[in-house]
Amino acid sequence: MNFSEKDILQIEEKGLSTKEVEEQIEIFKRGNIKVNITEAATIGKGISRIDEPEKKELISFYDSEKSDHSILKFVPASGAATRMFKALHNFADEFDPEKQSLREYLDEKEEEDLQKFFNHIESLPFYEHATERANKNHSDYESLSHDEQHKILVKTILESDGLYLSNLPKGLVPFHKYDSHIATAFEEHLVEAAKYIVVNGVAKLHFTVSKGDKEKFQGEWKEIRERVEEKTGVKFEIKYSYQDPKTDTIAVDNDFKPFRTEEEDLFFRPGGHGALIENLNQLEEEIVYVKNIDNVVTEDQLQYVADFKKMLGGKLFRVQKKIFEYLKILESGNVSDDKLKEIHNFLNSELFIKGSSGDVTADYLKNILHRPLRVCGMVKNEGEPGGGPFLVKDKNGAISLQIIEGAQIDNENPEQAKTAREATHFNPVDIVCSLKDHKGESYDLHEYVDEEMSFIADKTKDGKPLKALERPGLWNGGMAKWNTIFVEVPVETFNPVKTVSDLLKESHQPG
Known part of the structure; x- marks a missing residue:
């Protein structure tokens, strides 16, 4: 690929290299790669249904453990209300x-x-x-x-x-009207966070926002701070970040040549929400809850939602503890065959990981366990849109739990289409993550991305067709190589606002 000096300067200003841009163009030529779903994750086959006694136990465990961890709520909030x-x-x-x-x-x-x-x-x-x-x-x-x-x-x-x-950014649109005030989605996220992520009297939140909107969020916080802190009895530490320009991707024309604007500049587009893996990677905290900006409830429903957040956190702490114990045993260099078998059974029963053919060695188990961990709430499918939970086989024959979007499924393959229709749950983006290993060191999250899960979409610019490249979705390919647990949560915990009329739903009308 021959780039002019002007092109190279533009590429470098993005924080990219010509080699990286050429690799992106090769992805366009390759086309979208469909995943190989082996079966839908359902209750008992990839998704856990937790009964009331165990739920209470997990909530209690979370409450007893959380003060020993650094916890943060991560909210993708760059979406406009348009x-x-x-x-x-x-x-x-x-x-x-x-x-x-x-x-x-x-x-x-x-x-x-x-x-x-x-x-x-x-x-x-x-x-x-x-x-x-x-x-x-x-x-x-x-x-x-x-x-x-x-x-x-x-x-x-x-x-x-x-x-x-x-x-406005969607996070600053008025969502709920109370007797004393009107609350935005931004404010509701703060009040919700005070119910389950407080450590030593402080709740930490991180919002990813569009450039130009940070000051708007800061202005809103200045307006509501006294009310929110007085109501919750909590101090808040709020940080913001932008999507890094180096995560932007080149666009191409239908001949796979770099798309150029009317000024003959190369045209780059934001790499989709999958680019936020970079923002997540920059966090210093160990435990991170992820929830979209438009998924909030009114204050009278908060405790109900918060209990399920604690339940997911308790599940994460319990599994994390077991994984850390196993890793220390595996690193000791003295592991019995019975212990290897026990750990292998744990991979199958708790994480639903089924490896490709080969001996189960300490190194193999260590490699599987030494990964970021996520516990994802899954909602029973009642017609709401969202990615689905599936067991997926990779190119090496290993099977693991994945969140898959419809566009990633080969619906022209009758068998794959049939498996897709068997899905019973969808992904509401209700995730809690463990981002540090048993030694307290942060994982490099880029190592656990499946780059082949990038997605090519047809778009237009200045009336001309182009092909756009979206990076692997944050909770799809962006977390493809993480250890994953799916837990059923009730539909009442999922209340997104996609259109203005959604604000008229009962869940957005204060009781």
Whole structure:
């Protein structure tokens, strides 16, 4: 590949080398690699169902152990609210109250979310604020027809002379209206964290944000800090990071040549959420909870959710303790055949790891156990989108638990498609991780990424088609070589806000 001096300078400014860019281009030529799912992970076959007595035991174990560990909550929060308000943007552009009624428009569109929005608009956390602003901006607002008011109200929610909500990061959109205040998703994450990650009176959180948004989050924290700390009795240590430019990936045209902008520059795109493995790798803490910014509940449901977080943490502590014991035995150099068999059985029964053919040696077991560990909550599939838990065979014949997206499955293969349909649970991104080994040293998380799980997608730029490369997903290929445990958690713990109408669900209406 011949790069000009200008190209090389642009590549180096990203923190990349020409060799790395050439390797990315080779991935485009290779195409997406489908995974080999051997069976869906189900209850008893990869997913544990924990009964109430064991749940209480794990919560108690977590509470007794957590003060001996450094714990942090990691929240990917770089997403903008634009998609959340997409239907409202369409409405603002299309609806003309002089030509049709609101009812006619809604009947024509047949969009359930939009109908729900207008049927229950008064229950939105920002309704009163939007109405006040609409009255301020339109002196005749109260005298307008019902349909004209709704058009203005939607524009007030969206546009810069109103609330401009769709321009905010999703984490700073008002989510919940209480008697005394309105809370954003950012605030709800803090209040939730105070229920289960506090060590020595401090809760540590880390938000990954888009450049330009850090100051907005800091400004919000300044506004709410006194209220949140007084309510929780907890001090908060909040840090932020951006997606590193060196995780950006080159785009190519349909001939696999570097895509160039109208200015003839190389075009790089963010490498998807999988690039956040770099942010995770920079953390100093040992135990890290991962949860998306839009998955929060109201305060009256917090204890219920927090108990399941503690349950997952208790499970992680228990398994981590056993793994550390085994590693110390294996490193002693004096391991009986019975002990090797015991450890091998542990891999099969607890971690569902089935190795390729070969002798079970101390080195083999040590290599498998000396990896980052994650315990992932899995929700019974009731129609919500999300990746699924599967047992997957790698190219060396080893089988392990993996979280797989639909795009990674070879649906043209009848057998693989049938196995995919047998999935009973999905991934709500409810994960607790152990990032340090038995000696207290941090793992280099890059060593445990399966680069072959990168994903190629068709996009456009300046009206021209291009192919974009997304790095292996954070909890898919980004954690493919981690040791993994799946535990069933109730659907009530999963309350994402994908569209503005989701804020009208019961789980987002304070009781």
